Amino acid sequence: MCLESQKGAPSYNDLAARFETTYKQSPSKQAVCKKINPACILFFQSVLAFIIKSKLPKSEIEVLKMCGLCKRLIVQDSTIIKLPLRLFKIFSDVANSHTAVCNGRIQGVYDLLSGNFLSFSIDSYSKNDFSAAPELELSEGDLVLRDRGYYTNGEVKRHIDASANCIYRHKYKTAFLDPLSGQAINLHLLLKSNGKVDMDVCLNDSHRTKVRLLAVPVNEEIANQRRMKAKKEMRGHNPAADLLNLMAWSIFITTIPKEQADFKRILIIYGLRWRIEIIFKGWKSHLQFAKLHNVSENQLRVILTARFIMIVICMQNIYNPCYNRIFSKYKRHLSMLKILNYLMKNPEKILQILRSNTSENYQMAASIDDALVKYCTYDRRVRPNFSQILIATAA
Numbered sequence: 001m002c003l004e005s006q007k008g009a010p011s012y013n014d015l016a017a018r019f020e021t022t023y024k025q026s027p028s029k030q031a032v033c034k035k036i037n038p039a040c041i042l043f044f045q046s047v048l049a050f051i052i053k054s055k056l057p058k059s060e061i062e063v064l065k066m067c068g069l070c071k072r073l074i075v076q077d078s079t080i081i082k083l084p085l086r087l088f089k090i091f092s093d094v095a096n097s098h099t100a101v102c103n104g105r106i107q108g109v110y111d112l113l114s115g116n117f118l119s120f121s122i123d124s125y126s127k128n129d130f131s132a133a134p135e136l137e138l139s140e141g142d143l144v145l146r147d148r149g150y151y152t153n154g155e156v157k158r159h160i161d162a163s164a165n166c167i168y169r170h171k172y173k174t175a176f177l178d179p180l181s182g183q184a185i186n187l188h189l190l191l192k193s194n195g196k197v198d199m200d201v202c203l204n205d206s207h208r209t210k211v212r213l214l215a216v217p218v219n220e221e222i223a224n225q226r227r228m229k230a231k232k233e234m235r236g237h238n239p240a241a242d243l244l245n246l247m248a249w250s251i252f253i254t255t256i257p258k259e260q261a262d263f264k265r266i267l268i269i270y271g272l273r274w275r276i277e278i279i280f281k282g283w284k285s286h287l288q289f290a291k292l293h294n295v296s297e298n299q300l301r302v303i304l305t306a307r308f309i310m311i312v313i314c315m316q317n318i319y320n321p322c323y324n325r326i327f328s329k330y331k332r333h334l335s336m337l338k339i340l341n342y343l344m345k346n347p348e349k350i351l352q353i354l355r356s357n358t359s360e361n362y363q364m365a366a367s368i369d370d371a372l373v374k375y376c377t378y379d380r381r382v383r384p385n386f387s388q389i390l391i392a393t394a395a
Contacts, residue, residue, distance in 0.1 A: 001044075002313075005306040006344055009292045009299075012036070036298050044305040051312050052117050069260060070165065071141035073112040073269075075276040076150065078105050078129055079283070084294045092125040106304075107132050110276050115320045120308045122301060138162040143256070145273040151253075153205040160209065160255055167270045170251035172243050175204035176213060188242060191215055191249050198263050214263055215251040223248040278336060283311065286340040314343055318350070321357045322372055325365075330373050338376040 004010040004018055012029035020026045080103050083091055088102040103125040109118040123132070129149035136144070142164035148171040159166045176185040179202050191197060197215040202208040226247040230239045254266060261269070283289035289307055292300065315336075323334045343350055349368070356365040 001302065002306045002310045003347060003350075005303050006310055006347070009295055009303055011293070012299075036296075036302055038298065041298060041301045041305065044302050044309070048120065048305055048309050048312065051309060051316070052119065069256070070113075070143035072114070072139065072143070073272070074109060074118065074136075074142055074144045075112060075273050076107070076109045076132075076136055076144065076146050077273070077276045077280070078107045078132070079280045080105055080125070081289065082292075083300065084292060086294060087297055087300065090124070090297055108276060108279070109136060110279065112272055112275055115323075116316050117312050122304050134158070138164045140164065143167070143269070145270055147273070153203045153209060156203065156211060156253070156255065157205065157207055157209050165255045167252055167254040167256070167266060169270075170215075170246070170253060172240075172246065174253070176201040177204055177208065178202070179210060182208075187251075188245055191217075191246070191251075196263075198258065212254050212256065212258070213251070214254065214266055215249045216263070216267070217249050220248075279315075282337050282340045283307075286337065286344050313350070313354075314340060317357070318343065318353050322353065322369075326369060326372055326377065329369060330377075332373055332377040334372060334376050335378050338378075339372065342372075342376050 001010075001015065004014060010018070012032040015032045016027050016029045019032070083102045083104045085100065085102050087104075088100055091104045092102040105123045105125055105127060107119075107121040107123060107129075109120075110116070111118055118137075121132070121135075129147070130152065133146070133150040133152065133155050138144070138159060140163040142159075142162070144159065144164065144166045146166065146168055148169040151168045151171045151174070153174075156166060156168070176187065177183065178185055179200055182202075184204070185201060195217055197213060199213055200210055201213045202210055227239070227244050230243065230247065231237075250267075252266060252270060256266065289304075292303070295303065319334065319336060319339055322339070326332055326334050343353075349371075352364070353368055356368050
């Protein structure tokens with residue numbers, strides 16, 4: 001099921017044919033249909049939970065631990081996938097007088113330090129990032145990177161209470177108070193008069209939660225690109241003048257104190273958040289994640305969970321061990337997108353690599369490593385890749 005799910009959305013007939021090819025038995029498509037039931041969904045979810053929590057050998061990146069800044073560097077993000085219209089009432093309420101579109105929202109939580117996924121969820125479109133934010137389980141020593149869609153004052157306070165840290169992009173209309181006077185801060189005037197800002201402020205909540213406000217101006221080209229995107233997303237409506245003015249700065253809120261990370265390091269660390277966006281791109285470009293035909297809800301959840309299982313296997317049991325081995329032997333960095341593409345076009349390599357990671361057949365492992373270096377490493381270039389940027393944050 002997991003292998004077939006990477007080729008698209010296998011029908012019951014496809015699965016029956018695959019079963020016959022593999023096991024020399026001939027189930028009917030009706031028999032397969034009966035097996036794709038709520039119990040089947042629970043089984044696949046249990047397998048996914050098991051392999052997500054499985055322990056991997058310590059990687060070279062693990063020893064960095066961001067110079068003690070955090071135990072886990074967590075990124076949470078979501079992506080939207082289009083679902084069959086027959087599931088509209090279950091997953092989506094996006095409709096107008098002319099059209100109806102069924103969408104679902106996939107939430108992913110990823111630890112950048114270990115390279116492991118912590119959780120997945122398949123939610124309705126109406127369950128946005130704001131609603132999903134409180135479900136993230138926090139532990140002492142976590143550092144969480146999120147976009148502004150997850151931001152609330154309560155979430156910042158929840159991190160502090162859990163002895164965890166967070167970095168957020170600034171959310172428009174978030175109110176800040178002066179820690180001494182308690183007066184509201186005019187953010188636009190503050191930025192206009194100071195340019196670059198790195199100061200402690202209080203949130204406008206009952207606890208007067210203290211956070212660190214950081215802002216740096218961007219060049220006019222980037223500011224204008226942001227404004228154009230904002231106008232496009234608002235579909236012809238003009239954004240507020242204050243919002244357009246604030247787009248001339250990159251503004252962040254964090255609970256990390258100055259003595260632990262200066263302004264430059266905060267910017268570098270938050271920049272690592274793009275890693276999960278690359279992962280989502282890999283899902284959609286190489287793992288056929290958004291490819292679905294007119295399936296039932298049970299079939300949909302099994303197929304998507306099977307794809308999650310393959311994603312975790314490809315990332316945690318193939319990409320991470322192979323990355324460490326290739327870097328140790330060849331001083332080359334494996335590209336996540338290239339190796340996903342390679343595995344999906346050569347699915348027989350998946351089992352070969354998994355076996356090579358646990359066997360003592362060094363000749364087989366050497367042959368696989370040579371192929372990965374040839375087809376799946378970054379080109380030699382000046383622009384740093386993810387691993388180099390992560391190492392730089394610990395320097």
